[in-house]
Amino acid sequence: MPSSTPIVETSELTKIYGQFTALSRCSLSVETGEVFGLLGPNGAGKTTLIRLLLGYLKPSAGSAKVSGFDCHRQSVEVRKVLSYLPAEAAMFPHMRGKEVLQFFADVRPGGSLPRALEFAERLELDFSRRVNFMSTGMRQKLALAATLAADTPVYILDEPTANLDPNVRSTVLAMVSEARARGRTVIFSSHVLSEVEEVCDRVVIVRKGELVCTQEMSQLRMQHRILCRLDAPLDEDLSSAIPGLRVIRRTDREVVFETAGELQPLLGWLATLPLSDVKIEPVGLRAIYDRYHNTQPGAVQSPPSTPELSLEGAK
Numbered sequence: 001m002p003s004s005t006p007i008v009e010t011s012e013l014t015k016i017y018g019q020f021t022a023l024s025r026c027s028l029s030v031e032t033g034e035v036f037g038l039l040g041p042n043g044a045g046k047t048t049l050i051r052l053l054l055g056y057l058k059p060s061a062g063s064a065k066v067s068g069f070d071c072h073r074q075s076v077e078v079r080k081v082l083s084y085l086p087a088e089a090a091m092f093p094h095m096r097g098k099e100v101l102q103f104f105a106d107v108r109p110g111g112s113l114p115r116a117l118e119f120a121e122r123l124e125l126d127f128s129r130r131v132n133f134m135s136t137g138m139r140q141k142l143a144l145a146a147t148l149a150a151d152t153p154v155y156i157l158d159e160p161t162a163n164l165d166p167n168v169r170s171t172v173l174a175m176v177s178e179a180r181a182r183g184r185t186v187i188f189s190s191h192v193l194s195e196v197e198e199v200c201d202r203v204v205i206v207r208k209g210e211l212v213c214t215q216e217m218s219q220l221r222m223q224h225r226i227l228c229r230l231d232a233p234l235d236e237d238l239s240s241a242i243p244g245l246r247v248i249r250r251t252d253r254e255v256v257f258e259t260a261g262e263l264q265p266l267l268g269w270l271a272t273l274p275l276s277d278v279k280i281e282p283v284g285l286r287a288i289y290d291r292y293h294n295t296q297p298g299a300v301q302s303p304p305s306t307p308e309l310s311l312e313g314a315k
């Protein structure tokens with residue numbers, strides 16, 4: 001479990017471009033040793049938040065701190081404690097991969113060429129090639145090796161697995177988990193729900209510049225959706241049958257409910273029902289994400305009152 005020391009903190013952080021609010025009153029707190037996910041569709045405000053953390057942008061209001069340093073006023077100190085992988089990393093086109101890794105090992109705090117080469121090999125990158133002869137995926141691997149090789153307390157990874165094949169994606173996720181095991185903090189921005197689900201400890205969902213939901217992944221992993229097909233209608237009041245049971249849909253022939261607790265006590269109770277079929281599946285991040293971003297009828301346009309969701313930023 002992460003310790004309780006917040007290493008990244010924002011308070012009412014806001015960025016306004018002219019009339020347009022790209023980020024609105026964002027308050028979050030990331031603890032040391034946490035892998036913290038940022039999820040949201042294109043244009044939601046994730047990169048704006050990241051750029052404010054890096055000190056590249058001046059906040060319109062509010063503040064952000066990394067390792068106790070103000071991200072805007074002390075941006076030089078902030079950049080010494082973090083490594084950043086941009087969504088589209090600019091590389092030197094005429095250099096060979098190894099020369100790029102050497103360059104970043106020299107200029108980045110905590111950089112190391114042997115470590116960068118080790119990462120590059122794990123990512124199956126041919127670093128003898130010149131950058132301008134590399135494919136998009138190869139350049140992504142190069143940027144990843146350069147970023148992760150720097151031994152900094154914080155990593156900010158914007159779309160780290162974009163353009164990578166499934167095997168290499170798994171290697172990247174393993175590297176993120178290893179960084180956490182070394183006590184490093186990772187901010188992980190991605191559109192790939194399954195990856196966020198696999199690697200993050202906590203995730204915030206960003207919508208139109210606002211943090212609309214914070215989800216602890218350990219809690220989410222305990223939530224299950226149970227679909228029961230019935231041979232006969234049920235007469236019992238399901239909500240009071242098992243504490244924490246939430247009925248989603250109920251007819252004479254079918255009942256669907258969600259549970260946030262242990263499955264064990266539920267299984268004995270299920271066995272007493274007149275079932276013709278039963279399906280148990282994890283609720284998963286997709287369901288949470290769809291509550292905020294699905295444009296279909298039924299998706300919430302304002303935060304729901306589900307108790308497991310914290311709705312006031314990530315504090």
Ligand SMILES: Nc1ncnc2c1ncn2[C@@H]1O[C@H](COP(=O)(O)OP(=O)(O)OP(=O)(O)O)[C@@H](O)[C@H]1O
Pocket residue numbers: 017020021022040041042043044045046047048049087
């Ligand atoms: N310099 C700028 N001037 C005006 N608007 C901007 C500027 N930079 C970003 N925006 C707007 O702010 C909003 C948030 O952009 P941002 O890049 O943070 O989104 P994002 O969540 O990172 O999206 P993506 O997943 O596509 O990278 C977008 O509507 C974008 O057009």
